[in-house]
Amino acid sequence: MKYLDEFSDPVLARRLFDEIRALTTQPWSLMEVCGGQTHSIIRHGIDQLLPDEIQLIHGPGCPVCVTPLETIDKALEIASRPEVVFCSFGDMLRVPGSGRDLFKVKSEGGDVRVVYSPLDALRIAQDNPDRQVVFFGIGFETTAPPNAMTVYQAKKLGIGNFSLLVSHVRVPPAIDAIMNSPDCRVQAFLAAGHVCTVMGTAEYPELAERHKVPIVVTGFEPLDILEGIRRAVRQLEAGRHVVENAYPRAVQPEGSPAARAMLADVFEVTDRAWRGIGMIPRSGWRLSPRYRDYDAEHRFSVTDIDTQESTVCRSGEVLQGLIKPHECAAFGKQCTPRNPLGATMVSSEGACAAYYLYRRLQVPTTQEASSVG
Amino acid sequence: MCLAVPGRVLEIEERDATRMAKVDFGGVVKEVCLEYVPEMQVGDYAIVHVGFALQRLDEESAKQTLELFENLGVLEEEFGDAWAKAARDAGAERPAGTTPPQGPAQDADEEGRP
């Protein structure tokens, strides 16, 4: 139990583990949707401290990982143009497109800038009226409202040299797609807490009912995750399948009405491809017709792009919970954070990166493991 | 960038008809838009994601979460020097024209943040 000391409240953690053990009478598979939860789980060894019957399956909830290759290539193409200042969050810098990444574009002289907030990109546009400023708008329901507000502001302030390369994705259609897959092993979901901070819980009861699957809204702290697991197992053992909120300090049932209203104004729901997974109907957002002028894809006409996925990378299966990262033959060998073949090894929320970072020593097949271990 | 980080509102002002605040994330101070949580007051804690407050949070939970995020390296990732990290990961030189961030984020690094 070497990990237990690392919990903020080891006594409470032990009690939760004991309760989960007492509840569990048969095998169950739970998916944590969010990559932040995955990192917390691996870092604190939660999966290893749980009873053997309980399997945690890592979900697709990392926005960097699921941004399609085609969109990365569009970003690289736009960022290479001399008239463009391309603004992005830092974790997109090393996500591989077909052959290069934003870091390389910058090294070759492209004007790529890391910003903390989309509003910083808008400020750069205000300060540089002779340049075209493009912001790489990726992310789930948590990130979409800030980007929506930024486009709204650009329009309101009449800032014409700003545009958004949009690749927003929505969680509930992904849950639906995972449950519809014939290979699906998931019996309960730990839903992503911060997504629900914005969206509330209204989208989930229908999914829980239709797929007969418990959905527990869960935070990121190790104790939150344990509480989410406890509630999910309690439902599974009782044959129930409802939506529960185990993260009430951050999630109200109605979410954030102001953010949802802004989303509805600026974006419209669209089909979207997820990297490694493929097209999921109605799983994304694009700018609504009123804001189409701010769409970078239109402004820079980057539609016909030829993409080349790595033939080795199995991140699609990792993202759907079909394999664990170390089951990929390239893990820790051809594929490392220094030389990533897939986004799941780059992103700080990616499952491959989590295993590499925290569990490298426990993959007995690699040489590194035996030499260090 | 996916996680939202708790921070404390230090001061509030209107800019371009938008409610903005200076928010302290355990020593790193950033500009944050309050439009989605209009009831926020100076001294309150909020969950902030990419420069936008998304929900109020009680002080106790905010402090616990901040501590956890610091241990997980989330704060460094969110506010640290992304070019330095990318260059390290790539085993390459930092590209020209990427100066290290100035101000509080750097101070925080010098205080030994992981």
Ligand code: SF4
């Ligand atoms: S270890 Fe690398 S190659 Fe394998 S699935 Fe993960 S990112 Fe792809």
